[in-house]
Amino acid sequence: MSELALTRAVDDRAAARRSPTLLAELLAAPATRVLEVSRGRAQLADGDRLRWRPPAAADARRLGVFLGEQDGVSRVAVGLAVDEAPADDDPSWQGLRALAPALGPADAGLVVQAVAVLNWHDAHRFCPRCGAPTEVIEAGYVRRCTADGSQHWPRTDPAVIMTVVDDDDRLLLGRHVDWPAGRFSTLAGFVEPGESLEAAVRREVLEEVGLAVGEVAYRGSQPWPFPSSVMLGFTAHALGTDVRPDGDEIAEARWFTRAELREAVDAGIVGLSPRVSISRALVEHWYGERLPDPPPS
Known part of the structure; x- marks a missing residue:
């Protein structure tokens, strides 16, 4: 079969995630591009591409996920808090089923990666072993229990x-x-x-x-x-x-x-x-x- 929709087409630089300062460094770099995600939705620009923007000061307090590099540019997704969520009827914000047909392979792969990892974070804020809160490490790809130190990875x-x-x-x-x-x-x-x-x-x-x-x-x-x-x-x-x-x-x-x-x-x-x-x-x-x-x- 030909290449399927929603598959990734970026350099994910997985080894770089281990740096505890990676996200902070990327969000301090003007060249980084950030994708906002809210309740499984992302925003379109001009109807056929994702809205990528430079880092903002508020991103430092948001849950961030390093998505990798596309054309030499680092890409980060941030999850918006409930009080930051766009209106349900805002047509520029769409879920994956509506987004994917409008996007090219690279953008489609990136938004799927962003939504999948942020979905996991929303459902795994507490340790499955002891119930204690977990903290985010490795640029958004691992949650570590604050009580027993156990590490947990995104579920597929x-x-x-x-x-x-x-x-x-x-x-x-x-x-x-x-x-x-x-x-x-x-x-x-x-x-x-x-x-x-x-x-x-x-x-x-x-x-x-x-x-x-x-x-x-x-x-x-x-x-x-x-x-x-x-x-x-x-x-x-x-x-x-x-x-x-x-x-x-x-x-x-x-x-x-x-x-x-x-x-x-x-x-x-x-x-x-x-x-x-x-x-x-x-x-x-x-x-x-x-x-x-x-x-x-």
């Missing part, structure tokens, strides 16, 4: 997502129980502890639609910080065609030939996942070319 939850095909190379798509009629996507699920990725693919397909799976082939991956996943894409070959949706997660599952899927998408009968997602990329990889967006309702 692996999930598998797969195109399931049969002997006739038809594609299986499913509709989640919470989705409206006509919305379909690839099957997906989280990897369980002690489970290989291939085993997770086979288990999820069996659980969700009652199909046994044989060959499993890796296709690509995509960070998905909602709030902290990485999606690992596969193609799975079904050993049968009799689908039995579980009713708990999957309400409906259907096989499509390429012609059937194209006709349904063209007619607006089937709605696929947005272009920003690896699900859409997997479907279009099977189809062989880009599929159109549905006509406006």
